[in-house]
Amino acid sequence: MSPDLLRTYQEMKSEIARVIIGQDQVIDEILVAVGRKPTIDALNLPAAGVETDDKGIKVDSALRTAQKHIYAAGDCSGGPQFTHWAEYEARIASRNALFKGKSKCSIRLVTSVTFTDPEVASVGLTMEEARERNKISVHTHRVRLEKVDRAVCEGEPEGFTKVVTGKWDKILGVHIIGRTASELIHIGQLAMTFGATLDALVQNVFNYPTFAEGYRIAALNGINKIKHKV
Ligand SMILES: Cc1cc2nc3c(=O)[nH]c(=O)nc-3n(C[C@H](O)[C@H](O)[C@H](O)COP(=O)(O)OP(=O)(O)OC[C@H]3O[C@@H](n4cnc5c(N)ncnc54)[C@H](O)[C@@H]3O)c2cc1C
Numbered sequence: 329m330s331p332d333l334l335r336t337y338q339e340m341k342s343e344i345a346r347v348i349i350g351q352d353q354v355i356d357e358i359l360v361a362v363g364r365k366p367t368i369d370a371l372n373l374p375a376a377g378v379e380t381d382d383k384g385i386k387v388d389s390a391l392r393t394a395q396k397h398i399y400a401a402g403d404c405s406g407g408p409q410f411t412h413w414a415e416y417e418a419r420i421a422s423r424n425a426l427f428k429g430k431s432k433c434s435i436r437l438v439t440s441v442t443f444t445d446p447e448v449a450s451v452g453l454t455m456e457e458a459r460e461r462n463k464i465s466v467h468t469h470r471v472r473l474e475k476v477d478r479a480v481c482e483g484e485p486e487g488f489t490k491v492v493t494g495k496w497d498k499i500l501g502v503h504i505i506g507r508t509a510s511e512l513i514h515i516g517q518l519a520m521t522f523g524a525t526l527d528a529l530v531q532n533v534f535n536y537p538t539f540a541e542g543y544r545i546a547a548l549n550g551i552n553k554i555k556h557k558v
Contacts, residue, residue, distance in 0.1 A: 366404040381406070389432040391421040396517050399425050412455040439517050441510040446487045449513035452501030452520055455492050465495045467552025468527065471542050473506045478537035482507065489542035491516070491550065508539050515543060526550060 330435035366384040373379075377393040379386040383406030391399045401421040402414035416438075442448040458466040469491045479487075487506025494500045502516030517529055519531050529547035534540050 347426070351452075364409060366402055366406075388463050390424050390430040391417060391433065392424070397425075407433070407435065408440065410438070410440065414439055435504065437517055437521055439513050441513065443510065446484070446506045447509035449503050449509035450503045451500070451513055451517045452499070453492055454501060454503065455490075457490050458494055458500045462494050465493075466496075466500075467493050467550060469493065469546045471546040471549055473539075475545060476537075476539060477544045478539050478541065479506065482536060489546045491526065491529065491543065491546050493550070499524050499526065499529075504542075506539070506542075512539055512542070514539060 330360075365382075368380060368384060373385065376398065377395045378398055378400075384404045385400040385406065386403045387393055387400050391405065393400055393403055400423040401417035403409050403556055407413060407417065417433060417510050420433050424430050433550075437451060439449060439451045441450075453461070458476075471489050472485075473487045475484035476485075476489075477545065479485050483545060484507040487504070487509070489506070489512070490503045491499060492501035492503070499516065501517050502513060502520070505513050526547045529543045530551065532544060534544050
């Protein structure tokens with residue numbers, strides 16, 4: 329954010345600020361997130377031959393550092409900075425350190441959630457990322473929550489469920505904004521873990537009325553089996 333914009337906002341803080349982000353947006357507050365860095369300097373890791381960079385301790389996909397008998401997991405090793413990811417890496421690192429064989433971390437399926445109101449949750453590729461990898465067969469399938477009966481019943485119709493698919497309709501990513509997005513994202517994550525295609529969402533029998541049903545409506549919208557406005 330430019331200093332001018334921030335100053336304008338601070339001066340207007342008691343009122344609704346109007347800022348320009350591509351186009352006019354009316355906002356209540358601005359949260360400036362500056363990011364986090366691991367604090368590893370005091371460990372003097374170079375003395376042990378462990379390499380580091382700006383993101384933290386350098387590790388390979390099995391979470392081994394430059395010293396093959398030393399492992400690193402969690403925020404300090406430069407991956408996604410989430411509690412669930414730290415726990416997952418801890419599992420992989422301790423397994424690799426103690427037992428034969430080398431398990432690898434699969435970053436493809438990490439979920440990320442922003443606990444705002446409404447919640448924002450994602451797993452896998454965005455449409456842009458998917459198109460960069462495979463320009464031809466990428467499609468998105470979307471439903472607005474105003475078309476999901478449970479969301480309407482609960483008076484929470486803001487948001488959407490979006491499913492990104494690639495070749496053979498394989499699910500490559502899911503992106504949800506709305507109530508319970510942090511819970512719903514696990515359905516997409518599990519579907520991707522098992523290599524599901526869009527058809528799995530169409531054929532599944534979801535409880536009615538639920539927010540989860542948005543997956544099926546999004547999938548049906550995508551393949552034009554029903555004509556919801558999206
Ligand atoms: C404000 C905030 C909100 C967050 N909200 C979420 C959220 O909603 N969901 C989510 O998934 N993640 C969230 N995170 C991120 C999450 O907290 C971290 O990704 C997670 O804690 C990383 O776990 P970790 O074990 O790698 O590191 P940490 O939890 O930081 O644990 C590292 C531990 O090592 C100790 N330590 C450090 N140096 C040394 C040393 N030299 N010797 C001995 N001990 C040492 C520290 O004291 C600490 O106890 C949030 C983070 C912040 C700051």
